[in-house]
Amino acid sequence: MKEEVVDVTKDEATLPAPRDAAADGPGEPLLVVEQLVKHFPVKGGFPIRRTIGAVQAVDGIDLTVRVGESFGLVGESGCGKSTTGRLITRLLEPTGGKISYRGQDITHASRKQLAPIRSEIQMIFQDPYSSLNPRQTVGKIISGPMEINGIQPSGGREERVRELLEIVGLNPEHYNRFPHEFSGGQRQRIGVARALALEPKLIVADEPVSALDVSIQAQVVNLLQKVQKELGIAFLFIAHDLAVVRHFSHRVAVMYLGKIIEVGDRDSIYTRPRHPYTHALLSAVPEVNLDGTDEAQRERIRLAGDVPSPISPPSGCRFRTRCWKAQDKCATQEPPLVQISGNRPGHLTACHFPEEPTVEAREEDIVLDPALAALEDTQPKTGGAGD
Amino acid sequence: MTSPLETEGGGTPLVVDDEKEPAREPDTAQLEGRSPGRLMWIRFKRDRTGVISAYVVGLFFLIGLLAPLISKLYGKSPYTVYADERPELFDSAGVPVQPNGGMSGEFWFGLEPGNGYDVFTKLIYGIRTSLMISLVVTLAVVLTGILLGVSAGYLGGRADFAIGRLIDFLLAIPSQLFFIASMPVVVSLFVSPRDETPTYVRVVALILVQWVLGWMSLGRILRGTTLALREREFIEAARVSGASPWRIIRREILPNVVTPLLVQATYLLPGFVTIEAGLSYLGVGIVEPTPDWGQMFSKASTELVLQNDITYMFFPGVSMILFVVAFNLLGDSVRDAFDPKTAR
Numbered sequence: 001m002k003e004e005v006v007d008v009t010k011d012e013a014t015l016p017a018p019r020d021a022a023a024d025g026p027g028e029p030l031l032v033v034e035q036l037v038k039h040f041p042v043k044g045g046f047p048i049r050r051t052i053g054a055v056q057a058v059d060g061i062d063l064t065v066r067v068g069e070s071f072g073l074v075g076e077s078g079c080g081k082s083t084t085g086r087l088i089t090r091l092l093e094p095t096g097g098k099i100s101y102r103g104q105d106i107t108h109a110s111r112k113q114l115a116p117i118r119s120e121i122q123m124i125f126q127d128p129y130s131s132l133n134p135r136q137t138v139g140k141i142i143s144g145p146m147e148i149n150g151i152q153p154s155g156g157r158e159e160r161v162r163e164l165l166e167i168v169g170l171n172p173e174h175y176n177r178f179p180h181e182f183s184g185g186q187r188q189r190i191g192v193a194r195a196l197a198l199e200p201k202l203i204v205a206d207e208p209v210s211a212l213d214v215s216i217q218a219q220v221v222n223l224l225q226k227v228q229k230e231l232g233i234a235f236l237f238i239a240h241d242l243a244v245v246r247h248f249s250h251r252v253a254v255m256y257l258g259k260i261i262e263v264g265d266r267d268s269i270y271t272r273p274r275h276p277y278t279h280a281l282l283s284a285v286p287e288v289n290l291d292g293t294d295e296a297q298r299e300r301i302r303l304a305g306d307v308p309s310p311i312s313p314p315s316g317c318r319f320r321t322r323c324w325k326a327q328d329k330c331a332t333q334e335p336p337l338v339q340i341s342g343n344r345p346g347h348l349t350a351c352h353f354p355e356e357p358t359v360e361a362r363e364e365d366i367v368l369d370p371a372l373a374a375l376e377d378t379q380p381k382t383g384g385a386g387d
Numbered sequence: 388m389t390s391p392l393e394t395e396g397g398g399t400p401l402v403v404d405d406e407k408e409p410a411r412e413p414d415t416a417q418l419e420g421r422s423p424g425r426l427m428w429i430r431f432k433r434d435r436t437g438v439i440s441a442y443v444v445g446l447f448f449l450i451g452l453l454a455p456l457i458s459k460l461y462g463k464s465p466y467t468v469y470a471d472e473r474p475e476l477f478d479s480a481g482v483p484v485q486p487n488g489g490m491s492g493e494f495w496f497g498l499e500p501g502n503g504y505d506v507f508t509k510l511i512y513g514i515r516t517s518l519m520i521s522l523v524v525t526l527a528v529v530l531t532g533i534l535l536g537v538s539a540g541y542l543g544g545r546a547d548f549a550i551g552r553l554i555d556f557l558l559a560i561p562s563q564l565f566f567i568a569s570m571p572v573v574v575s576l577f578v579s580p581r582d583e584t585p586t587y588v589r590v591v592a593l594i595l596v597q598w599v600l601g602w603m604s605l606g607r608i609l610r611g612t613t614l615a616l617r618e619r620e621f622i623e624a625a626r627v628s629g630a631s632p633w634r635i636i637r638r639e640i641l642p643n644v645v646t647p648l649l650v651q652a653t654y655l656l657p658g659f660v661t662i663e664a665g666l667s668y669l670g671v672g673i674v675e676p677t678p679d680w681g682q683m684f685s686k687a688s689t690e691l692v693l694q695n696d697i698t699y700m701f702f703p704g705v706s707m708i709l710f711v712v713a714f715n716l717l718g719d720s721v722r723d724a725f726d727p728k729t730a731r
Binding site for chain 1: 420421422423424619620621623624625626627628629630631634638639642643645
């Protein structure tokens with residue numbers, strides 16, 4: 001692996017000029033999701049099987065992705081991020097709510113109705129080992145979407161595929177090779193090339209780098225960033241890795257148990273978060289501080305327990321069962337997603353008792369886990385966080 | 388499908404993870420990937436058992452195919468009643484006078500006691516009949532398995548439930564009994580019991596009953612494979628691009644079920660050969676004078692033949708053992724070649 005991370009962005013000569021996406025204006029909403037709901041029925045019972053409950057994977061989320069913007073969606077495993085991505089690409093049928101693309105309602109559009117939009121919304125998948133058909137050559141995989149949508153680029157499909165391979169940093173001579181002859185990172189590049197084949201306006205990237213090892217992650221993220229900037233494609237970037245999202249996204253939404261609990265521009269979320277869960281999530285990112293003195297100490301929050309079951313989520317605020325600020329009000333009233341005083345415009349938080357907009361160390365660490373707390377008490381404190 | 392074979396062959400260099408300096412040497416200008424199918428072929432060719440079995444199996448099919456030509460060169464027909472034509476070769480009971488069932492330079496495998504058919508031509512024509520029926524059954528079973536199995540797996544829900552219960556129901560029927568019991572019934576559907584049954588009716592009936600109870604195992608395997616494939620992300624990628632269900636099945640799923648399909652088919656065919664032989668042995672399959680592999684066993688076990696000409700059993704017996712063993716070994720090799728990770 002000789003390749004350096006910066007390398008991907010070098011060969012700009014091979015890139016076509018940014019397409020007409022800019023004509024729409026960068027601020028225009030491209031994709032608007034309103035009160036999107038997806039419940040998966042849980043069947044059970046004897047002798048007659050019936051629906052006895054529902055996994056409320058996505059439970060009323062609103063989000064807007066603007067033209068040319070990259071929008072990050074973060075949250076821990078099982079919070080409904082991937083379901084949201086699959087709902088937007090219409091791989092899943094929404095239970096409720098509305099998805100509109102450029103003002104056109106596509107919530108329940110059929111395959112034929114979706115046909116003109118299909119080429120504009122594409123997807124990059126998580127697992128590069130399962131997202132490429134092992135029986136097709138790279139050329140066939142990438143030209144497949146063009147074939148389906150009847151696109152005949154000038155110079156032929158093969159020429160276009162070779163061009164795409166070059167854009168994603170692969171040798172165009174790999175046209176006739178099969179997926180099993182490539183490494184994970186290269187496979188993911190093939191996946192990116194396939195998503196680009198239709199010149200989409202929006203790419204839903206569902207954990208595109210989480211299956212790759214760290215050195216390759218950087219390459220692929222840089223490739224996506226290059227694509228995003230130079231082709232003006234809007235991204236809905238779904239990830240659990242906060243560092244990757246921070247690197248990539250203009251705006252970030254934090255999900256918890258099927259709800260968006262905080263959304264805002266990148267700096268607001270990462271440096272001035274208000275929701276306790278965002279604080280906890282950010283403090284969970286391991287930090288390498290070799291000098292130990294230069295940077296301000298970050299706060300430390302250790303949550304207890306697991307995410308509650310999405311089959312019967314807590315009443316009111318969904319985070320209240322793990323929140324250190326929870327009060328009676330949190331159990332009865334669901335906090336609306338609003339702009340709290342002191343927030344920048346567009347920074348919305350769903351919390352009754354928001355935290356201070358800072359990530360600096362607190363007077364005392366918040367350690368809710370009794371086992372962890374006991375452990376920390378016995379150990380001599382090395383950092384200055386709790387002093 | 389990853390393969391451990393990248394270092395083999397030497398003709399195509401490995402794709403190195405080196406995109407900084409893409410290999411631009413003239414000898415890599417023709418980068419041709421090796422498809423999973425070609426890798427399988429390379430693996431198969433290295434398996435000596437498999438290659439030998441393939442030759443043996445091929446020889447049987449060739450014999451079956453060329454039976455009329457062989458018997459023409461040999462100068463005899465399986466329908467000639469040598470007890471009438473050459474009565475000097477038989478004693479009063481109809482048993483060949485010469486030892487070992489009358490084996491000689493003229494009649495290589497001897498003559499059949501009773502009617503005095505020529506055993507050699509009877510055997511090659513019998514192989515022809517048996518293999519033809521089994522091939523048709525296999526083909527019908529494969530088509531049905533694909534149709535029902537893949538659609539059950541891909542459509543899911545009600546279709547899957549219905550097909551699944553149909554498979555359960557058919558699997559619950561004891562097949563041997565069903566074959567024996569239903570053969571006369573099926574035959575009587577075509578011909579009135581008082582008329583003489585033409586041979587083709589028996590053939591069609593044999594194919595029908597074996598087909599009805601033969602497709603379920605393959606159907607189940609294909610359903611399972613399709614179910615697993617349906618969740619793979621490349622299917623979702625095709626759906627995101629707007630591919631129709633038909634295109635997804637044809638272009639994405641079918642090429643990926645070829646492996647279990649081919650492996651199962653190579654196991655199924657010898658099974659059908661033995662079932663067909665069994666039915667003819669029991670007298671519900673092909674009957675005299677049409678030559679048939681299984682029917683020769685039936686003939687060999689009659690009192691007349693068993694007591695006077697023990698060598699008669701030898702020819703259909705050995706040839707069938709050879710065929711079935713070779714075909715099963717071939718099936719093993721095909722499976723190993725497709726899926727090198729499975730230990731035997």
